[in-house]
Structure formats: structure tokens, C-alpha cells
Amino acid sequence: MGPFANDLLKDKVVLITGGATGLGRAMGEKFLELGAKLAIAGRREEVLKQASHEMDSTGSAIFYKSCDVRDPVQIHEFVDAVCQRFGRIDILVNNAAGNFISPTERLSPRAVDAVLNIVLHGTFYTTLEVGKRWIEQGQSGTMLNIVTTYASSGSGFVVPSAAAKAGVMALTRSLAVEWARYGIRQIAIAPGPFPTEGAWSRLSPTPEIQDKMINRIPLKRVGDKEELANLAAFLVSDYAGYMNGEVVTIDGGEWLQGAGQFNDLIDVTEQQWDELAALTRKGK
Ligand code: HXC
Ligand code: NAP
Secondary structure, three states, rough: OOOOOOOOOOEEEEEEOOOOOOHHHHHHHHHHHHHOOEEEOOHHHHHHHHHHHHOOOOOOOOEEEOOOOOHHHHHHHHHHHHHHHHHOOOOOEEOOOOOOOOOOOOOOHHHHHHHHHHHHHHHHHHHHHHHHHHHHHHOOOOEEEOOOOOOHHOOOOHHHHHHHHHHHHHHHHHHHHHOOOOOOOEEEEEEOOOOOOHHHHHHOOOOOHHHHHHHOOOOOOOOOOHHHHHHHHHHHHHHHHHOOOOEEEEEOOOHHHHOOHHHHHHHOHHHHHHHHHHHHHHHO
């Protein structure tokens, strides 16, 4: 039993890029459960086919087609096909991404492009394709962009991703103002760590890296995909209709832990606090 009425997204048509795996799939499953119709895109046809079958074995509420978001022609054809199948699109979720950890000085220009082309260009192309149609047809709609917490702070060792996600965040906030007059709403979610095969295999490949990550999170756990899917469902629903241009963080407090200058004092024991108090009170 979830927090929403079963018809929260009844008959809404949602396009999710990267919708066959990880967080994209979790959002898609939630949207279907709440009455939406779903179109999922990704590069790998087999993965899309299997996910679609598992998500809705009747196939009546789901459409899939291989589509590489780096290619505007493929996006155009994909969106055409979705409109042919479901008549329109109401919600676009820009979720597809590419990322890996590496010292920046080890990156080739092709490695930089590999990430920027998916995350920044892909998101921009999809946004343009869908946005132009909505504007032309006088249709309102909602765009949800999945960024990261380090889109705001930056982060070493994932620099192409940080730069690209910062660009997507700027896109979100810019269009929130420019396209509001067309009834188009922009929202972003900035997730902290959520274990997915795609992210973990590229970013947290060893137990040591995983332990270190969990230790940095005040709630001392990673996110549950269901938690992100519930947030996304609310944000794309009409109940969030007055939210526009907001970037919603869901990270167990992780980025604030790194940001607060004195947060490391969490490790100080009661006895040490007594000793410290004796010292600091002297300063009165
Ligand atoms: C250094 C690398 C590399 C690595 C690829 N390259 N992986 N360099 N370290 N680990 C270099 C290659 O050597 C090559 O450069 C260039 O990048 C392109 O590589 P390809 O394999 O041809 O790229 P491509 O097939 O386009 O694949 C794109 C990809 C791949 C991004 C590299 O990982 C991918 O398809 N990812 C999609 C899914 C994904 O990344 N999911 C995670 C999202 S999680 P040269 O010069 O040698 O030719 C996320 C946020 C997580 O975004 C936040 C966690 C808290
Ligand atoms: P994931 O499963 O690897 O998801 C990435 C998806 O993007 C895959 O389905 C992939 O499918 C698709 N994709 C990649 N390149 C594409 C392209 N050129 N065209 C079309 N589709 C493409 O990883 P995830 O963890 O669920 O990530 C989902 C989103 O959450 C991403 O935006 C990521 O940056 C963000 N995020 C995740 C975390 C986390 O901890 N998991 C944290 C912060 C942000 P194909 O390979 O078949 O194309």
C-alpha cells in the first residue's frame, strides 16, 4: 500500500529515457501502478523488450523502441512512434545517463564526449523534441530531469558527469521560466546513492568504496528505489502543479554532511565532549 490513490496518473502518457533499468525502471513501474501509460527508450532493444514484458505482460500500457538519445533523428522517430501509439505525451523524464569514475587527467576527449553526449546533449535534444511539439500543439506538460547532488557542488573523479549534470540543472531552471508561458513545468530530482547495477558497476565497484560511501551518509544507508519512485510520482502529478524549476534532493543528508564544516565532530565521544567543554568554556 503506497501513499497515492491508484489513479494519480490515470491516462497520463509518460516517456522515460533509460526506462528499462535501474531508477528509470523503478519510476516506470510506479507510474504504471498509478494508471499511466509508459514509453521507454534506451539503446539496447533486448533489454527494453524484456523489461517491458516484465513491467506489463499484456503490453497494453507500455511501448518500447530502441532510441539513442545522442541522435536527434532517432529521438524524432521515437517520439513520432509514441504519439502514434498513445496519441500524445504528457510527461517527459530525462533519466538516461552515462558515467564512470576516473582521474580527470586520464580521460581522452572521446571519454569526455561519451558522458557529455548522453547526459547534456541527449537531455537537451529530447527536451527540444518534446517541448517544440507541446508548444506547437498548445499542449501543457511536465519535464522531470534526473540530475545528481554533485550537479551543484561539483565532484572530483566524475568530472564529465558533474559538468553535464550541472548543465542539465541550468536547463531545468532556465526553461522553468522561459516555457512556463506554454504551461510547461520543469522539475529535477538530485539523488544521492541508490544501488543500481548501472551505477554501482561503474562508480562503486568494490566493497571498500561502498562502505566509504555509506559512512558519509547521515542516515547510514543507501536509498531505496521505491523512495525515489514515490517522489517522482508526486512531482510529475498535478498535485505538484505549482512546483516549477525546483531541484529536489533525496540523499539521506549526504551532501550536507560533506558541506558542514564541523560535521566531522559526529565522531567525538561523550568523554571527549566533556574534555572539549572544559577547554571551550575557558574561552568565555
Ligand atoms: C576511463 C573510459 C571508461 C572508464 C569508457 N572510457 N569507460 N575511460 N575510464 N571507466 C572511454 C573509452 O576508453 C573511450 O575513449 C570512450 O570513453 C568511449 O568509450 P565507449 O565504451 O566507446 O563508450 P560508449 O559505448 O558510448 O559508452 C558510454 C559509457 C558507458 C558512458 C562509457 O559506461 C555507458 O554506456 N554507460 C551507460 C550507463 C551508465 O553509465 N549508468 C550509470 C549512471 S549513474 P577512447 O579514447 O579510449 O576511445 C550516474 C550518477 C551516479 O550517472 C551518482 C552516484 C552517486
Ligand atoms: P542505469 O541503470 O545505468 O541507467 C542508465 C540508463 O540510461 C540505462 O537504461 C541506459 O540504457 C540508458 N542510456 C544510456 N545511454 C543512453 C543513450 N545514449 N540513449 C538512450 N538511453 C541511454 O543507472 P541508474 O542508476 O538507474 O541511473 C539513472 C539516472 O539516475 C541517471 O540519470 C543517473 O545519472 C541518475 N543518478 C543515479 C544515481 C544512483 O546512485 N544510482 C545517483 C544519482 C543520479 P542503454 O544502455 O540500453 O542505452
